[in-house]
Each structure stands twice: as C-alpha cells, then as structure tokens.
Amino acid sequence: MARAQFSAENSGGGAFVRQPNRFTGRVTPHSTSPEGGGPDDQGRWPLEAGRYRLIWCRACPWAHRARIVRGLLGLDEVISLGTVDPIRDERGWRFSLDQDGFDPVLGIGYLSDAYLATDPDYTGRVTVPALVDTLTGRVVTNDYPQLTLDLSTEWRRFHKPGAPDLYPVELRPEMDALMAEIHRDVNNGVYRCGFATSQEAYDEAYTALFARLDVLSGRLSGRRYLMGERITEADVRLFTTLVRFDVAYHGHFKCNRQKLTEMPVLWAYARDLFQTPGFGETVDFDHIKRHYYATHEMINPTRIVPLGPDLSGWTTPHGRG
Numbered sequence: 001m002a003r004a005q006f007s008a009e010n011s012g013g014g015a016f017v018r019q020p021n022r023f024t025g026r027v028t029p030h031s032t033s034p035e036g037g038g039p040d041d042q043g044r045w046p047l048e049a050g051r052y053r054l055i056w057c058r059a060c061p062w063a064h065r066a067r068i069v070r071g072l073l074g075l076d077e078v079i080s081l082g083t084v085d086p087i088r089d090e091r092g093w094r095f096s097l098d099q100d101g102f103d104p105v106l107g108i109g110y111l112s113d114a115y116l117a118t119d120p121d122y123t124g125r126v127t128v129p130a131l132v133d134t135l136t137g138r139v140v141t142n143d144y145p146q147l148t149l150d151l152s153t154e155w156r157r158f159h160k161p162g163a164p165d166l167y168p169v170e171l172r173p174e175m176d177a178l179m180a181e182i183h184r185d186v187n188n189g190v191y192r193c194g195f196a197t198s199q200e201a202y203d204e205a206y207t208a209l210f211a212r213l214d215v216l217s218g219r220l221s222g223r224r225y226l227m228g229e230r231i232t233e234a235d236v237r238l239f240t241t242l243v244r245f246d247v248a249y250h251g252h253f254k255c256n257r258q259k260l261t262e263m264p265v266l267w268a269y270a271r272d273l274f275q276t277p278g279f280g281e282t283v284d285f286d287h288i289k290r291h292y293y294a295t296h297e298m299i300n301p302t303r304i305v306p307l308g309p310d311l312s313g314w315t316t317p318h319g320r321g
C-alpha cells in the first residue's frame, strides 16, 4: 500500500483517521481562577479581553472557522490574531510572515514552541487553530470544534452589539446532528479522500462526500442557510470546505465528481456567504493553493501549484435571499 501523508493517522485499511485534539482547555466565565490565573481544577481558564491569541493559517479550513466566527461576533479587539506561513518547514508552522520571523506578541518563531512549552512530551502533529495564553505562552486549546462554539457561548460578554447567535439553544440538537454529518462526510471527508492510501478507502470517502453534498444541495434549495433564514455556525463550517473545493480538493484530493461551480445550489450558497461581510475578506486563495499543493509531499511530490482555476465567479450575483 502507498505511504500515507501522516502514517500515524492511517488505519490498516488505508483510511485516514484524524488524531484527537491534544489540548482541550476552555476559556469561560465559569472558571474559578482569578484574572491572570491559570486554568482551574477543571481546566477552565478565566475569561479576559486581550489575554488570549488565536493562531491561524489562512489556508486551513479548521482555523478559518475560528477566524470567521471571531469576526462575526465582533471579538477582533478581544482576542488577538497571529498568522503562520501557509508552507510548513521541517519544524512545522512558522511565523515567517512576521518581521524577523517571530510572532510579535508570543515572541516565538514556531507554533511548536508553544506546544512544547505546554507539553514537553508532545509528539503529535502541531496544528492550527490554537488558542494561546499570552501571559504564560501555553496552549489553551487546539480543540477546534469546541473553540468556535465557546466563542459563541462563553465569550458572550464581549460580543459586539447585535452580534448574531451562531449557536441558538433551540436549534442545537438539530444543528449538532447536521454538523456531525458535515464533519464526517464533507469537512473531514475531503481529507479522507485525499489521504486515503487504498482504493477502497478512497472510494468510500468519495461516495460519502458526494452523497452528502447532494443531500445538502437538496436542503439548501428550499432555504437560504442550513438552519433556515439566519446564518449559524453550521454555515461557517460548510463554507470553509466549499471555498477550498475547486482550488484544492477537486484536484489535489481527487474530489472530482463535479467542481463546486458545477453544483448550482451549493455554488450559489457559497457565493452568497462569500459576499457576506465577515466571510469573503477572510479567504486567501493564494495561501490555500500553496499550502495544499506544496506541503503534502506524498500526494504532490513536485510541489507544483496549479495556476487555475479562474476565481472571477466568486463575486458574481448569487440570486439567493
């Protein structure tokens, strides 16, 4: 069988099995720690404006979620933002976009410095997004699904006036089930296609991916957003995969039954979101392409980054709403 991109995350049958998230601290007003303190005995960090830093990569769909949610809720001045280079070197994510190659707030050159300061024995992949405590340099969390839900629920005190409720209480049971399907078949499904090392594992992931996209197309043909007339976290999660579909997943991960632009409902829905404040301006197609094509050497050993596709359609009228 072919060598896997991440061999520690490959099942015996050639399927990609994503590593668990190592750091699962939570910032919450329910922490019993004082301001400036560390986590309490239940891992709860105190809620403080200006203390935590979100480290993201513009190319990464999991990190992109956090960047969008932070913006929609008006937390930009409350949680600062550090951006890593889309291309990792042998030490991983690096702050080479910053002057002198160091994050100006954390003073580190690599995200791994923060991971190892938190757990010197850490041997897994160092991943974005990561929420880092600027007082101690420790990673609070790299648990990306909980991180964004916490921005909606635990950080409410700092939301801008009129911020959307991205995780409404009454919708949670249906949303949680929907987001789990989207995660399995779409968000992580594209990776299961791309990182499969057996034909069977790829076939299974591809079939599940496009079956789910067909279901979502049906759902979105009768409503503007996944949960009805207002944007929720479910839309953010679907968007970050759709916006990468044609530039990365269709070619690089072999998700090629259709391009996004050939799936009319999803294409219009994705453009609608792209043109909504807080979405399109956070998308960097150049970083996305360079990251995927130039860092997965098992899939694209030449590291040649394709010049296409034509992206001009993203700003055309979507006809929804």
Ligand SMILES: N[C@@H](CCC(=O)N[C@@H](CS)C(=O)NCC(=O)O)C(=O)O
Binding pocket: 018, 019, 020, 021, 059, 060, 061, 062, 092, 125, 126, 127, 128, 129, 142, 144
């Ligand atoms: N934390 C999750 C998801 C986040 C994730 O995979 N982020 C990617 C970028 S899209 C990453 O940081 N990868 C680092 C690596 O592959 O070494 C995981 O561990 O799988």
